[in-house]
Amino acid sequence: TNRLLYAAPEIGQIRNLTREHKYGGGEGNEKNKCIVSCNDTKGIIKLKLVNGDYFQRITITVPDEYPQEPIDIQFGSSSFPYQVSTLYYNQVREIARKLSLGISAENAVRSSNPANTDAVKPTEKKCEPAPIRLTSDYIRGLKHDVNFLKQAKELEQVNSSYSKILHKYDHSTEARRRARRELKKLTRQEAEAEREREEEEWKIIERQQLKDAAGDGNQNGPKRSIRVCVEFLMAEYVFKMSKVRCPTTGEIVFPKDPELLEKYYKTNSKKRPIRASCGCWYKHEELDKFLTEPPFGAACPNSDCIGVKVFHKDWPSDVKQLEKQWAMKKAREREISEIADFLGASAFAAD
Ligand SMILES: [Zn+2]
Structure with a gap:
């Protein structure tokens, strides 16, 4: 099979x-x-x-x-x-x-x-599984149509079969009249049933459309x-990986050589690609910069991106906390430069 x-x-x-x-x-x-x-x-x-x-x-x-x-x-x-x-x-x-x-x-x-x-x-x-009831209804409908056509053909034959040798109709005038009457009745009934079937089908389609409009997309x-x-x-x-560019620098994120990429991850390299919450790939160092430097809580700058606020589970997502960290980092830098001023540039120029 x-x-x-x-x-x-x-x-x-x-x-x-x-x-x-x-x-x-x-x-x-x-x-x-x-x-x-x-x-x-x-x-x-x-x-x-x-x-x-x-x-x-x-x-x-x-x-x-x-x-x-x-x-x-x-x-x-x-x-x-x-x-x-x-x-x-x-x-x-x-x-x-x-x-x-x-x-x-x-x-x-x-x-x-x-x-x-x-x-x-x-x-x-x-x-719900696909409406199988409709399918069997459809087959029943087909059988019904075939029966109707068979009966109609038989009645038509009773009415019209003519012997060329005897130069007369095969059936009596009475029998032919009965057949014609029967056929007419049958056709009328058939038209009536057809209309009912159509109406039934429309009701089903209408119900379906109403459900679709209600729209949890599940009905089909x-x-x-x-x-x-x-x-x-x-x-x-x-197919996309070779073209992925870092949203902040525009650099290609994935190296051409898979072994080099493997090495980036094994050594926790700053160049290793990392996927942010929005689905975009950043180089690790770039995402680090983006998330830990102001403006905090910024949207992804990638033009193809859905443009939501970027976060990643490896970095704090609390903007207050990030601001505090940033302030502390800046304060430390200021302290170092003040000490440098105090000691004089020569002391630092030495190393
Ligand atoms: Zn993005």
């Missing part, structure tokens, strides 16, 4: 993504690759996203009841340090979970941004998540 049958359209879309200008086809994107391999019988999609010397392997397991049931996403080997990959692993799994709850792709991606995790409260209730049932998740990992993670 092909367990990827329901995922097939999205697998096709994934294969085509790297042909799009912004992912693989455009200038500066030549090093982006997405290698896809599928195992139909196991229901597994394996991906390798490549950007220059960086890569990330991903395994997506598609359940038989997809999209009613959520997919499982696992990260395999990668040249990104875990300090980077873990963030995207958690984020993409959150997106998949939200889509399976019926939250729209746009909201699922937006609310997975670390800065927004509290801003958008998803409705956690598991939504679980959303497909494979393409959204893969596109997220391309656009926000693997």
Whole structure:
């Protein structure tokens, strides 16, 4: 059995993504690759996203009841340090979970941004499975239509079948008249039933629209998540990293060489990239400056950023505390320069 049958359209879309200008086809994107391999019988999609010397392997397991049931996403080997990959692993799994709850792709991606995790409260209730009742109604309707057509055809034949050899109708005038009357009645009944069915359908659509307008986005049932998740990992993670610039200095944050990046993290280098609450990557020393020097509590200066106040769990978020620290630092600097003045510049010039 092909367990990827329901995922097939999205697998096709994934294969085509790297042909799009912004992912693989455009200038500066030549090093982006997405290698896809599928195992139909196991229901597994394996991906390798490549950007220059960086890569990330991903395994997506598609359940038989997809999209009613959520997919499982696992990260395999990668040249990104875990300090980077873990963030995207958690984020993409959150997106998949939200889509399976019926939250729209746009909201699922937006609310997975670390800065927004509290801003958008998803409705956690598991939504109703797709309305199967409608489907069986539809089939019953089709059967009914076929029956109607069969009966109508039979009656029409009773009325009109004519023998060319005998030069007369096959059925008596009486029988033909009865058939015509029957057909007329049947058509009228059919038109009536059709109108009722239409009205019923409109009521369902209307109810649906009202629910949609009420808008927790949950009513349309679980959303497909494979393409959204893969596109997220391309656009926000693997394909983006080589272009990420520090919001305060405009410098490229991630070195071209994955080993150098690994070294930055191992040695706690000031150059190691660190992701702030808004989702932007800073060089550690730059985020330190941004958070510990005035103006305190400033919004992220990145023009692509949602522009919220930047914080990070490794720094105090209390503005008062930051101001105090800053005042103390300045006071210390003043003291040192006063001592320097007192001792005379020559004493310091010596070292
Ligand atoms: Zn930002």
